[in-house]
Amino acid sequence: xxxxxxxxxxxxxxxxxxxxxxxxxxxxxxxxxxxxxxxxxxxxxxxxxxxxxxxxxxxxxxxxxxxxxxxxxxxxxxxxxxxxxxxxxxxxxxxxxxxxxxxxxxxxxxxxxxxxxxxxxxxxxxxxxxxxxxxxxxxxxxxxxxxxxxxxxxxxxxxxxxxxxxxxxxxxxxxxxxxxxxxxxxxxxxxxxxxxxxxxxxxxxxxxxxxxxxxxxxxxxxxxxxxxxxxxxxxxxxxxxxxxxxxxxxxxxxxxxxxxxxxxxxxxxxxxxxxxxxxxxxxxxxxxxxxxxxxxxxxxxxxxxxxxxxxxxxxxxxxxxxxxxxxxxx
Amino acid sequence: xxxxxxxxxxxxxxxxxxxxxxxxxxxxxxxxxxxxxxxxxxxxxxxxxxxxxxxxxxxxxxxxxxxxxxxxxxxxxxxxxxxxxxxxxxxxxxxxxxxxxxxxxxxxxxxxxxxxxxxxxxxxxxxxxxxxxxxxxxxxxxxxxxxxxxxxxxxxxxxxxxxxxxxxxxxxxxxxxxxxxxxxxxxxxxxxxxxxxxxxxxxxxxxxxxxxxxxxxxxxxxxxxxxxxxxxxxxxxxxxxxxxxxxxxxxxxxxxxxxxxxxxxxxxxxxxxxxxxxxxxxxxxxxxxxx
Numbered sequence: 001x002x003x004x005x006x007x008x009x010x011x012x013x014x015x016x017x018x019x020x021x022x023x024x025x026x027x028x029x030x031x032x033x034x035x036x037x038x039x040x041x042x043x044x045x046x047x048x049x050x051x052x053x054x055x056x057x058x059x060x061x062x063x064x065x066x067x068x069x070x071x072x073x074x075x076x077x078x079x080x081x082x083x084x085x086x087x088x089x090x091x092x093x094x095x096x097x098x099x100x101x102x103x104x105x106x107x108x109x110x111x112x113x114x115x116x117x118x119x120x121x122x123x124x125x126x127x128x129x130x131x132x133x134x135x136x137x138x139x140x141x142x143x144x145x146x147x148x149x150x151x152x153x154x155x156x157x158x159x160x161x162x163x164x165x166x167x168x169x170x171x172x173x174x175x176x177x178x179x180x181x182x183x184x185x186x187x188x189x190x191x192x193x194x195x196x197x198x199x200x201x202x203x204x205x206x207x208x209x210x211x212x213x214x215x216x217x218x219x220x221x222x223x224x225x226x227x228x229x230x231x232x233x234x235x236x237x238x239x240x241x242x243x244x245x246x247x248x249x250x251x252x253x254x255x256x257x258x259x260x261x262x263x264x265x266x267x268x269x270x271x272x273x274x275x276x277x278x279x280x281x282x283x284x285x286x287x288x289x290x291x292x293x294x295x296x297x298x299x300x301x302x303x304x305x306x307x308x309x310x311x312x313x314x315x316x317x318x319x320x321x322x323x324x325x326x327x328x329x330x
Numbered sequence: 331x332x333x334x335x336x337x338x339x340x341x342x343x344x345x346x347x348x349x350x351x352x353x354x355x356x357x358x359x360x361x362x363x364x365x366x367x368x369x370x371x372x373x374x375x376x377x378x379x380x381x382x383x384x385x386x387x388x389x390x391x392x393x394x395x396x397x398x399x400x401x402x403x404x405x406x407x408x409x410x411x412x413x414x415x416x417x418x419x420x421x422x423x424x425x426x427x428x429x430x431x432x433x434x435x436x437x438x439x440x441x442x443x444x445x446x447x448x449x450x451x452x453x454x455x456x457x458x459x460x461x462x463x464x465x466x467x468x469x470x471x472x473x474x475x476x477x478x479x480x481x482x483x484x485x486x487x488x489x490x491x492x493x494x495x496x497x498x499x500x501x502x503x504x505x506x507x508x509x510x511x512x513x514x515x516x517x518x519x520x521x522x523x524x525x526x527x528x529x530x531x532x533x534x535x536x537x538x539x540x541x542x543x544x545x546x547x548x549x550x551x552x553x554x555x556x557x558x559x560x561x562x563x564x565x566x567x568x569x570x571x572x573x574x575x576x577x578x579x580x581x582x583x584x585x586x587x588x589x590x591x592x593x594x595x596x597x598x599x600x601x602x603x604x605x606x607x608x609x610x611x612x613x614x615x616x617x618x619x620x621x
Contacts, residue, residue, distance in 0.1 A: 055518075055519055057515065057518055057519060059510075060448050060449065089521040089522070089523065090521065091521070092518070092519055092520060092521035093519060093520035093521040094521060097519060097520065098516075098519040100512045100515060100516060100519075101512075102512050105511055105512040105513060106512040106513055106515075106516045107513055107516070108513040108517070108531050108535070109513075109535070110534050110535060119517075119520070119522065119530075120520040123520065123521050123522055124521060169516070172516075172520065173519075173520075
């Protein structure tokens with residue numbers, strides 16, 4: 001297996017009453033080793049549930065109904081979807097860890113930072129002594145540039161700022177040297193200057209630790225700054241996938257184009273902020289044609305009838321649009 | 331970057347000193363605490379406080395109005411009302427605490443299971459709770475006592491069962507809230523076991539509403555006991571209970587109003603104190619919480 005993580009034909013469904021509703025389908029992703037991979041899309045496109053599915057963290061009644069998620073661990077290759085609860089827990093936090101959007105609420109408010117860092121450590125290393133854990137915790141805090149790590153260890157989450165908490169979350173996520181870090185909108189809740197710091201920190205840590213990062217975001221600026229490869233999600237599908245330069249400079253899909261136009265920039269021409277009309281159709285309300293058809297400015301007749309297939313536009317650049325290929329999804 | 335040096339204070343954990351101090355600083359909280367403390371003192375030190383034997387009848391002093399030797403007067407058997415009220419506090423408190431203990435214990439367990447595991451288990455548990463909840467509590471408690479037989483233990487069990495659903499619901503609702511928080515998602519993402527998440531992270535975080543509910547349920551339980559005893563299916567003679575004292579006093583209400591006034595007064599003080607304390611506790615533990 002040449003990739004660290006290979007997701008094949010992932011399909012996630014939920015129950016709405018007695019009805020099964022599709023939230024995600026036909027998702028194929030390859031995450032290379034030591035690569036940072038971006039997943040971008042509007043809210044409700046299936047970005048976060050993809051990440052949650054990798055760690056088996058889908059909340060009831062969501063479930064993976066089809067597909068495989070193969071992962072190459074330090075000494076073994078496995079299908080994460082077929083692991084039992086115990087084996088899955090051994091992967092969580094140790095092989096693959098995750099950081100979340102809201103640093104302010106991601107730590108338990110009633111425990112100190114120290115206790116929560118120890119918890120992450122001691123679960124995977126029960127043999128570790130308290131002093132060794134403390135040393136490791138301090139080292140991690142130091143690496144994520146926390147000033148006064150000693151004092152921070154003794155603090156409760158409400159005494160720290162969002163930026164500090166997100167650094168601590170990153171420290172906890174990386175405390176067991178995982179090989180893959182799933183970052184679910186890690187900077188969305190932070191202000192812009194802190195955002196830049198956190199992204200730089202994640203980049204540095206990736207270089208130091210040979211950790212692959214999956215960066216889930218709706219901010220193309222974040223993607224541009226951190227990622228090498230990008231997949232654009234729309235309504236539970238990948239609509240475009242390419243390396244980061246191609247996404248920005250050889251944009252193929254009208255949806256990606258719309259996202260790029262909607263990016264705000266300082267010093268740009270004075271114009272009204274571009275928005276893509278309409279909203280993402282929620283799961284269960286997808287048309288049989290292209291799911292973006294209703295909002296697309298270049299929609300053709302056939303777009304409403306048939307679903308375009310994800311085809312290669314140029315080597316390594318895939319797009320799901322009839323503008324680039326006649327091929328339809330069977 | 332903000333570096334705040336606020337004093338470390340743990341708001342969610344009950345039973346620590348700062349919460350008691352916060353309660354004391356709130357006028358309502360203070361009133362509640364004093365009232366509750368008074369009742370507890372009466373109950374604990376009953377043998378030393380009560381001037382007479384509760385069961386001892388005094389044929390020479392039937393229906394005596396309150397005076398220097400019988401502070402609250404005597405009843406139709408010549409028993410000292412004050413002594414009976416003091417011992418009645420003991421009965422009320424024990425019944426209340428044990429009943430709430432039963433209700434809280436089972437309610438917590440069922441609520442945890444329902445909230446944490448969801449699916450069919452939850453549906454079944456909540457359906458049973460809804461059925462219990464549908465009965466007027468006093469009626470259901472009477473049913474249970476009628477089936478089990480009248481005794482102080484059965485009274486506690488009956489009141490306990492009747493109160494399970496409120497705890498179950500409170501706990502389930504808070505477990506669901508806590509469960510969907512990011513820190514639980516985070517705890518799962520670092521590989522913690524379900525059970526350790528349940529006990530280490532969920533339990534302490536649902537303690538605040540749970541504690542408030544327990545305080546409020548205590549007053550409810552005491553009131554239910556009084557009502558049951560009033561109806562004759564609660565505490566049996568010769569054990570003194572405020573409810574049965576009221577019941578016995580009905581016939582002599584016009585001739586000896588003190589027989590009604592004092593037990594009623596103590597019921598009111600007790601219920602009021604616990605309710606005020608519960609409300610104040612809620613405000614201290616979580617100002618956003620409204621039960």
